[in-house]
Amino acid sequence: MVRFLIISLASILLISCNNKFNKVLKSKDFDYKYNMAEQYYKEKKYDKAQILFEELFPYVKGSARYEDMYYKFAYSYYYEKEYPNAENLFKTFVEQFPNSAKAEECDYMRAYCFYKQSPKVELDQTNTQRAAALMQAFINTHPTSTRVKEAYQIIESCREKLELKEFRGAELYYNLGFFKAAAIAFTSIYENYPDSKKADEYKLLAIRSYFRYAQMSYEEKQAERFEKVLNECDEFSDRFSDSKFLDEVNKIKANSNQFFKKDKK
Numbered sequence: 001m002v003r004f005l006i007i008s009l010a011s012i013l014l015i016s017c018n019n020k021f022n023k024v025l026k027s028k029d030f031d032y033k034y035n036m037a038e039q040y041y042k043e044k045k046y047d048k049a050q051i052l053f054e055e056l057f058p059y060v061k062g063s064a065r066y067e068d069m070y071y072k073f074a075y076s077y078y079y080e081k082e083y084p085n086a087e088n089l090f091k092t093f094v095e096q097f098p099n100s101a102k103a104e105e106c107d108y109m110r111a112y113c114f115y116k117q118s119p120k121v122e123l124d125q126t127n128t129q130r131a132a133a134l135m136q137a138f139i140n141t142h143p144t145s146t147r148v149k150e151a152y153q154i155i156e157s158c159r160e161k162l163e164l165k166e167f168r169g170a171e172l173y174y175n176l177g178f179f180k181a182a183a184i185a186f187t188s189i190y191e192n193y194p195d196s197k198k199a200d201e202y203k204l205l206a207i208r209s210y211f212r213y214a215q216m217s218y219e220e221k222q223a224e225r226f227e228k229v230l231n232e233c234d235e236f237s238d239r240f241s242d243s244k245f246l247d248e249v250n251k252i253k254a255n256s257n258q259f260f261k262k263d264k265k
Contacts, residue, residue, distance in 0.1 A: 021048055024036045024052065025051070025052075025055075030056060030059050033052055033055070033056060034052075034056055034060070034065065034069075036052060037049050037052035037053050037056060037069075040052065041053075041072050041076060044079070046076040046077075046079050046080050047080065049072070049073075049076050050073065050076050050077070050080075053069055053072065053073045053076070054073070056069065057069070057070075067097050067100055067102075070089070070092075070093055070096070070097070071093060071102055071106070073089060074086055074089035074090050074092075074093055074106065074109070075109075077089060078090075078109065078113065081116075083113045083114075083116045083117045084113075084117070086109070086113050087110050087113035087114060087117075090106040090107070090109045090110040090113065091106075091110045093106040094106050094107050094110070104142050104145055104147075105147075107138055107141065107142065108138055108142075108145070108147050108151065110134060111131055111134035111135045111137070111138050111151070111154075112131075112154070114127050114128075114130045114131035114134060115127075115128075115131035115135070115154050115157075115158070117131075118131055118158065118161065121161055121164050121165050121168065122165075122168075125161065125162055125165050128158045128161050128162055129158070129162065131154065131158050132154075132155050132158035132159065132162075135151040135152075135154050135155045135158075136151075136155060138151050139151050139152065159193070163189065163192075163193050163196060163198075166185065166188065166189045166192070167189055167198075167202075169185060170182055170185030170186045170188075170189060170205070171205075173185055173209075174186075174205070174208075174209055179209045179210070179212040179213035179216065180209070180213045182205075182206075182209040183206050183209035183210045183213060186202050186203075186205040186206035186209060187202075187203075187206045189202045190202040190203050190206060199240075200236070200239075200240040200243040200244075200245055201245065203232075203235070203236050203239070203240065204236065204243075204245040204248065204249060206232065207229060207232045207233060207236060207249060207252055208252065210225070210228055210229045210232055211226075211229050211252050211255070211256065213225060214226045214228070214229055214256070214259075222259060223259070223260070226256045226259045226260070229252065229253070229256045230253060230256050230257070233249050233250070233252060233253040233256070234253075236249045237249065237250075
C-alpha cells in the first residue's frame with residue numbers, strides 16, 4: 001500500500017512538472033522563457049534548459065545574452081555526458097566568440113570532451129589520440145593558461161594508454177608465434193616512446209622476437225637473421241648499459257653467436 005502511494009505521488013508530481021514545462025514552451029513571453037531556461041539550468045534540469053535555449057537562440061542572437069546562453073548550452077550537453085555534442089558546441093563557441101573571456105575555457109573543454117570519450121585500452125583509440133593532439137594544440141595556443149599543467153597530465157595519461165594498447169598488440173603477436181611481426185611491433189613501441197620507463201623492456205622483447213624468428217627460419221636465412229639479433233643486442237648494450245635486462249641480452253647474444261661457430265665447423 002505504501003509503495004503504491006509513493007508511485008502514485010511520483011506520477012502526479014511528474015505530470016505536474018510536465019504540464020508546467022509545456023506551459024513554458026507554449027508561452028509567447030520570451031523573457032519568461034529565458035528566465036525559466038536559466039532556472040532549469042541552475043536546477044540541473046539540463047534537458048529542459050537545452051530545449052528552451054535552442055528555441056530562444058534566434059531571438060537572442062546578437063544580443064548580450066547570446067554568448068552566455070551558448071556557453072551554458074554547451075555545458076548542458078557536457079553535464080548530460082553527451083560528449084560528442086558538447087565537443088562540437090565548445091568548438092563552435094570558440095569560432096563564434098574568439099575574443100570572449102570564456103574562449104580559452106571552451107577551447108580546453110573541447111579537448112577534454114575527447115578525453116572523456118577515451119575508451120578502454122582494448123578498443124579503438126581514435127578519441128584518445130584526438131584528445132592528446134587537441135590538448136597539445138591548447139598548450140601551444142594558450143601557453144600561459146592555468147590549465148596547461150592539467151593539459152600536460154592528460155596528454156601523459158593518453159600516451160600511457162596508447163603505449164599500453166601498442167604493447168598488448170605486440171604481445172599478442174608474440175604469444176601467437178608471429179615473431180617477425182612481434183619484433184617490428186616492439187621496435188615501433190620503443191621508437192614511439194623512447195622516454196618510456198619500459199623502453200629497455202621493449203627493446204629486450206624485440207630482441208627476443210628477432211631471436212625466435214631466426215631460430216625458426218629456413219637454414220639459408222638464419223645467418224642474416226641471427227646477424228640482425230647480434231646488431232640489436234649491441235644497440236641494447238650501448239643504449240641501456242645499466243639495465244636489469246642486460247644479462248638476458250648477453251645470453252641471447254651468446255646463443256646467437258653459437259650459430260656462427262657451428263656454421264664454421
